[in-house]
Amino acid sequence: ELLSYILCICILVSFFVCCFQLNMTMQSVSVPNFKHHVTEQSRLSDRMSRRLTRTYQLYSRTSAKLVVETDTFGSRVRIRGAKTGYYICMNRRGKLIGRRKGRGRDCIFTEIVLENNYTALQNAKYKGWYMAFTRKGRPRKATQTQQHQREAHFMKRLPRGHLLTEQKPFDLIPYPPNKRTKHHQRTSVN
Numbered sequence: 126e127l128l129s130y131i132l133c134i135c136i137l138v139s140f141f142v143c144c145f146q147l148n149m150t151m152q153s154v155s156v157p158n159f160k161h162h163v164t165e166q167s168r169l170s171d172r173m174s175r176r177l178t179r180t181y182q183l184y185s186r187t188s189a190k191l192v193v194e195t196d197t198f199g200s201r202v203r204i205r206g207a208k209t210g211y212y213i214c215m216n217r218r219g220k221l222i223g224r225r226k227g228r229g230r231d232c233i234f235t236e237i238v239l240e241n242n243y244t245a246l247q248n249a250k251y252k253g254w255y256m257a258f259t260r261k262g263r264p265r266k267a268t269q270t271q272q273h274q275r276e277a278h279f280m281k282r283l284p285r286g287h288l289l290t291e292q293k294p295f296d297l298i299p300y301p302p303n304k305r306t307k308h309h310q311r312t313s314v315n
Contacts (some may be wrong), residue, residue, distance in 0.1 A: 204227075
């Protein structure tokens with residue numbers, strides 16, 4: 126009986142040692158890192174990739190109906206005005222200009238989804254330069270814009286008449302008021 130007890134303990138110890146070694150082996154196997162691949166692919170822009178055209182409105186402080194065409198790897202877009210057909214591009218001085226054919230890298234923007242759920246559009250050719258509009262609707266020089274500025278924040282919205290049945294319903298999440306809230310609660314002193 127003592128011999129079977131010792132044998133059982135030896136089997137359990139050897140089982141735990143095998144499990145520990147297997148766990149260490151599994152941790153040493155490197156997990157593939159796809160972040161590098163996604164970063165490299167998003168830098169490339171080719172003419173062979175299938176393009177998807179989506180129509181939606183971008184809202185800044187002023188609204189305009191725009192056509193957005195995705196380029197290559199998801200977050201890279203070319204923006205074309207629905208009425209004029211011109212593409213929004215950025216020249217080397219940081220000014221927004223319109224072109225009939227938006228084939229250059231200066232006409233491609235990278236969508237960056239921010240923490241506040243707005244989208245910032247960074248130029249693919251000039252890193253750190255963002256598309257922005259003033260409160261009056263005039264384009265801002267990209268050399269004077271930064272990602273955190275309100276003028277560079279856009280929100281996507283489906284145009285009027287678009288089928289809303291394709292969209293999933295969402296629940297409203299109550300958020301506490303933040304620093305930018307104009308209405309402050311006043312406490313009365315008794």
